[in-house]
Amino acid sequence: MTSNGSRLRVLQVGKYFAPQHGGIESHLRDLCSELRKSVDLKVIVANDRIRQERGCIEGIDVIRLGRVMTLASAPICPAMINSIRREPADIVHLHLPNPAAAIACLLARPRGALVITWHSDVIRQRRLVRLYQPLERLLLKRCAAIVATSPAYIAASPTLRMHADRCHLIPYGIDAGQFDDDRVDRPLVAKLRERFGPRVILTVGRLVYYKGIKFLIQAMSKVDARLVIIGEGPLRAELEREAAANGTSERVIFLGDIDDNLTSYYHASDVFALPSCERSEAFGIVQLEAMAAGMPVVNTRIDSGVPYVSLDGISGFTVEPRSSEEMAAALNRLLDNSELRKRMGRAARDRVVNEFGIREMAARTLDLYRKVLLEDGRDGIPADAAMPQSDRSAAANQ
Secondary structure (H helix, E strand, C coil), rough: CCCCCCCCCEEECCCCCCCCCCCHHHHHHHHHHCCCCCEEEEEEEEEECCCEEEEEEEEEEEEEEEECEEEEEEEECHHHHHHHHCCCCEEEEEECCCHHHHHHHHCCCCCCEEEEEEECCCCCCCCHHHHHHHHHHHHHHHHHEEEEECCHHHCCCCCHCCCCCCEEEECECCCCCCHHHHHHCCHHHHHHHHHHHEEEEECCCCCHHHHHHHHHHHHHCCCCCCCEEECCCHHHHHHHHHHCCCCHHHHHEECCCCCCCHHHHHCCCCCCCCCCCCCCCCCCHHHHHHHHHHEEEEECCCCHHHHHHEEEECCEECCCCCHHHHHHHHHHHHHHCHHHHHHHHHHHHHEEEECCCCHHHHHHHHHHHHHHHHEEEEECCCHHCCHHHHHHHHHHHC
């Protein structure tokens, strides 16, 4: 609430929203599912078609603007400028990278204070970056606060280093309870175990270059197990050829996108692998899901938040990116030692519960909104009203 008793009005501006798949999309859904309990919340994102649609998704007011085209993975929605300008929000929370939405926020000049979550640098589209950087600098100059999701990304990102004084660390959070044993479809888990066998490695993500799936497939020539790949993307055919070339087609299973019962696939597997090879993988939220299900993780030592999420030697192993040899050795070490696997799986679960809770993420975000409004001289949120007391108590205990 604001100091005059009215609820804080927050506008979230993202690229897409559930049911579209993606790390930022799942984060935005989870964040909004908690924030809506405490604020008047609205979400503006792109639709996957040309017409505009509005609906209530899990109690969240979502406006999907018509998309006329996509440029360098960024949806172009002509109505976004006016849509942002019309909203009487106290806080406009923009999720980047999303150059088209960033430009729309600049041109709309919203009345609310601007908060930016910096999910990732733009890594690959170098030509676009050169054109976009002057506008990005102007946007960052105008924003009141920048949310970063890991200490490593603040240190590694050239942009965040330049604005470190306005960076606030708020790691992603998830509802670990969704991955509890008593929430699992046990008959489905048994069926999946029977289908995949006794030694199962799972990876989840879009089949794109920075996920490094190719190196995980190469590692499978040295690992006696099944690799289950959940996700879809432009590299699927290439990755299927990679599996055929190294003789592992029968042990590498491409399932495509799974919309339901994903939790069961975590519980039906032994080890989770995140072989990402570029800083475009800024955090790896799927690690949190696997860890919440009690799975040890093999991730990579890339210059981002990935190794910050699952810690080397505690909740799994961290290996050099693009090293199929190190990946294979780490996977074999976990698969061959059930006690080690169980111990690291327990540590993984504990880390999610203690460090990456969804309520704590929302509480920190609300506290940041309060701080921004107070510093901006607007009606602030009283410290004891930033979040319902029941939720604050739950967050403190996560």
